[in-house]
Amino acid sequence: MKKKWLAILSTAFLLAGCGANEENESANDPKKEELEKVTVVLDWTPNTNHTGLYVAADKGYFEEEGLDVEIIMPGEAGADQLVASGQSEFGIGYQESVTQARVQGVPLVSIAAIIQHNTSGFASPVEKNIKEPKDFEGKTYGGWGSPVEESVIASLMQQQDSDVSKVSFVNMGDSDFFTAVKRDIDFAWIYYGWTGVEAELRGEEINMVYLTDYSEKLDYYTPVLTTNEKMISDNPETVKAFVAAVSKGYQFTIDNPAEAAEILLAAAPDLDADLVKASQEWLSPKYQDDANRWGVQKQEVWENYASWMYENGLLEKELEAEKAFTNEFLPE
Structure with missing residues (x-):
């Protein structure tokens, strides 16, 4: 939680520009040359909020969508800053930090709710x-x-x-x-x-x-999957492919929490195995919860929390909620 709020506070200093995406091909792997390289930056060290990403990588869902995805740690800059500036195509954020960023003119966009309700x-x-x-x-x-x-x-x-x-x-x-x-x-x-x-x-x-x-x-979305406006306007098919693979990863985790926990542990072996397994069992039903599909977001939820923040003096102006999130890239 501490790291989370440090990342949120840092959004006040972001620049609204988005950098161009770099495409690097691997000379050693012809199959990799055909895949589009993108990165997704975590909000913190690996944990069960992130399991769907690791499942998507392990099960080949990213490759099926034509992507070579690298999961990276945020470092001092924070995930929001890396995504907003285009240094990472995708990231893990929070509704509250995206809200603050949008009000300050930072072009972050939430493209899926990882967990449907605030736990x-x-x-x-x-x-x-x-x-x-x-x-x-x-x-x-x-x-x-x-x-x-x-x-x-x-x-x-x-x-x-x-x-x-x-x-x-x-x-x-x-x-x-x-x-x-x-x-x-x-x-x-x-x-x-x-x-x-x-x-x-x-x-x-x-x-x-x-x-x-x-x-x-x-009852806001925390965490969420993020990208920036430039990715959405310039590379919508990449965003769609990424969200499709991640959706499959989280759906697998919902249906198979024990196996998903083992996949996370294989990727992050320093984690406490008992904690990961128990946490995954508890969290897997919460990803989708009462929504009709994983990842869907409601404008009402964005408006409710933004109005609460504004009423409590945490925002300098009201949020244009419809621009802060989108469901358009979620699989039907």
Whole structure:
């Protein structure tokens, strides 16, 4: 989560230009010469949010669509910046960061929702007795210094007539959730599909205050698959091919979570195998959830969250939601 918000904050400094795509052919592999080389940059280190990409690579779905896809790490620049500037054709982002980028004139576009509903929330050890937003009063929150954090917490607490000024905010630094709650914080913002599942495996009971239980406007798409406007205008067939392969990858993961977990582990062997398998089992039904197909996005969801951000002073102007996302490249 910390890395995520650092990436979001960095979008304020992006330039709106998009670079030209470079085409490099491999002299050693005639088959590769026939494929179009593109990159997709992750938002963070490999995890089960990304499994569909690794499945698409492992199962040959990218090659079937005429693509030679390299999955890369974001580095200091962040995925949004690399995609917006054309240094990477595709990336993993978040509705909130795309929203901020669009308002600032940065040409990011979301082309698929990786997870249909927001699975994040505020987690705390059960002994902290934090069961609902009003229980945040008198407690210490560990975060990464984004203004969005206090705004979200305040908006939840206001629904129960409680006061965000009674919450202490500290920076967690590089500490993980489990270290921080034993040291100097009471609760933190997590994705249940990773950190929550890890808590289960550790046998550490936690309480969750999910954003979606208290506000429909906070049920936004996180993460999403992104590209830039230049790719869409100049190379729509490439975008279509990429999304088709990724869709097959996530559909396989939905249907075969155990095998998909093994594919992710083969690509990222440093990950905790038990965590990956358990996380994949928990997350696979959440990718599509109640949508009629994987990846589909609703304008209402984009408008709801953007209006919430604007009302809370997190956007300098309102979002043109219809330009921030598209479903046109999803397979029928």
